[in-house]
Amino acid sequence: MQTTAAMTGHDDQPQAFAALLQRHAGIVFKVANTYARLPEDRADLAQEIAAQLWRAWPKYDPLRSASTWMYRVALNVAISHVREQSVRLRHDAVPLDEDLHDLADAGATNHETEDHLRLLQAFIARQPPLDRALLLLYLEERPQREIAEILGITESNVSTKIGRLKQRIRDEL
Amino acid sequence: MTTMDTHMELDDFKAAWQALDARLARQDAVQLELLRGQKQVQARRNLRSLHIGMALQALLGLGLVLLGVGCWRNNLDVPGLLAAGIALHAFGILHIAFAGIVTGLALNLDYAAPVLAIQKRLRLLLRIQVLNSNLCGAPWWVMWVVVVIGFAGLSPVRVAGPTPTWIWISLAIGMLGMVATWWWAARGTRGPRDPLARMDDGADGIRRSLRLYDDLERFERE
Numbered sequence: 001m002q003t004t005a006a007m008t009g010h011d012d013q014p015q016a017f018a019a020l021l022q023r024h025a026g027i028v029f030k031v032a033n034t035y036a037r038l039p040e041d042r043a044d045l046a047q048e049i050a051a052q053l054w055r056a057w058p059k060y061d062p063l064r065s066a067s068t069w070m071y072r073v074a075l076n077v078a079i080s081h082v083r084e085q086s087v088r089l090r091h092d093a094v095p096l097d098e099d100l101h102d103l104a105d106a107g108a109t110n111h112e113t114e115d116h117l118r119l120l121q122a123f124i125a126r127q128p129p130l131d132r133a134l135l136l137l138y139l140e141e142r143p144q145r146e147i148a149e150i151l152g153i154t155e156s157n158v159s160t161k162i163g164r165l166k167q168r169i170r171d172e173l
Numbered sequence: 174m175t176t177m178d179t180h181m182e183l184d185d186f187k188a189a190w191q192a193l194d195a196r197l198a199r200q201d202a203v204q205l206e207l208l209r210g211q212k213q214v215q216a217r218r219n220l221r222s223l224h225i226g227m228a229l230q231a232l233l234g235l236g237l238v239l240l241g242v243g244c245w246r247n248n249l250d251v252p253g254l255l256a257a258g259i260a261l262h263a264f265g266i267l268h269i270a271f272a273g274i275v276t277g278l279a280l281n282l283d284y285a286a287p288v289l290a291i292q293k294r295l296r297l298l299l300r301i302q303v304l305n306s307n308l309c310g311a312p313w314w315v316m317w318v319v320v321v322i323g324f325a326g327l328s329p330v331r332v333a334g335p336t337p338t339w340i341w342i343s344l345a346i347g348m349l350g351m352v353a354t355w356w357w358a359a360r361g362t363r364g365p366r367d368p369l370a371r372m373d374d375g376a377d378g379i380r381r382s383l384r385l386y387d388d389l390e391r392f393e394r395e
Contacts, residue, residue: 026194026197029197030193030194030197033193033197052284055284056283056284056285059283059285060285069285072284072285072286072287072288072291073284073285075288076284076286076288076291076292077284079288079292080292080295083295113188113189113192116185116186116188116189117189117192117193119186119189120186120189120190120193128388128391128392129388130288130289130292130388130389130392131392133288138183139186139187139190140190141187149287150287150288151287151288151289152286152287152288152289152290153289153393160395161392161395162183164395165183166182166183169182169183169186170182
């Protein structure tokens with residue numbers, strides 16, 4: 001039985017990888033958007049994630065969850081990216097409204113959603129990198145078991161941390 | 174920014190998150206093409222810079238070992254040259270060892286491992302890199318003089334008389350420079366509230382990295 005991507009035919013690998021990337025591209029862009037605020041930085045981070053996914057691809061086990069694998073790689077790259085960023089790109093140096101404008105699609109959403117989105121972006125930007133990962137996975141409605149598997153902590157720990165995150169939102173917003 | 178009248182709950186944000194999701198999805202199609210074109214190039218580039226750096230360090234180490242061995246074997250009866258040869262030999266081994274450790278750790282980084290595990294591994298890599306720059310980089314303030322002595326020690330012709338003054342002066346200046354470099358490096362690893370650590374503009378990579386790793390420890394603890 002085939003257990004890793006490397007065991008599929010050599011010629012099929014780029015196509016299989018491209019198909020997987022296409023199916024789960026949302027993960028790459030959401031993680032990039034959560035960890036990088038400037039458009040060019042987001043694009044750089046998304047490319048870096050895709051590059052690491054390609055490097056990790058030969059060891060990918062198709063029997064295991066593709067989303068868990070992609071979240072792990074993407075979050076690891078994104079957290080390392082935050083560490084390597086220059087002071088110019090620190091999230092607190094970017095005006096939020098200007099940044100949001102880049103993603104905004106006038107008329108596509110109502111005022112309340114827009115307000116929520118601004119508050120959410122501001123809250124995310126204030127969180128340390130690992131809490132940001134937890135927040136992202138929670139908002140993505142990933143099961144606690146999968147969040148635990150992605151982050152490398154226990155399920156009960158995930159539950160405690162989510163409780164604290166909820167409390168922080170109540171206190172801050 | 175608009176302020177909200179009531180307290181927000183985390184679940185209230187899920188609708189907003191879905192809206193963001195939809196916007197990102199509209200951009201995905203264009204950006205996906207960008208990802209496909211560059212991914213392989215970038216993976217190779219990231220690896221190449223690390224490999225080149227560590228390969229050069231290992232080559233330099235090999236050169237130092239050869240010079241050191243040549244010097245001490247040639248001068249078993251001249252204490253100064255014997256000491257210089259042994260120092261070069263040891264310094265060369267240090268270069269090779271650190272190049273091997275950093276390369277090994279970096280090559281074995283599996284980004285598909287759980288986030289906390291890989292971030293701990295990166296913390297270890299960062300600490301070894303800091304140690305590498307302090308033990309293999311800063312001593313060059315002094316070691317360039319020892320390299321000159323090492324080359325002199327290879328010559329079959331012995332220069333009579335005491336050690337030239339310029340060597341003592343260079344060694345003294347080098348020692349001061351090395352200690353100052355170590356002090357500056359240690360300052361960078363202090364906490365962000367330390368007055369010495371605030372002397373630069375906040376862009377110090379190592380200090381910011383260590384601050385992030387404090388977050389890692391806090392996340393594990395809580």
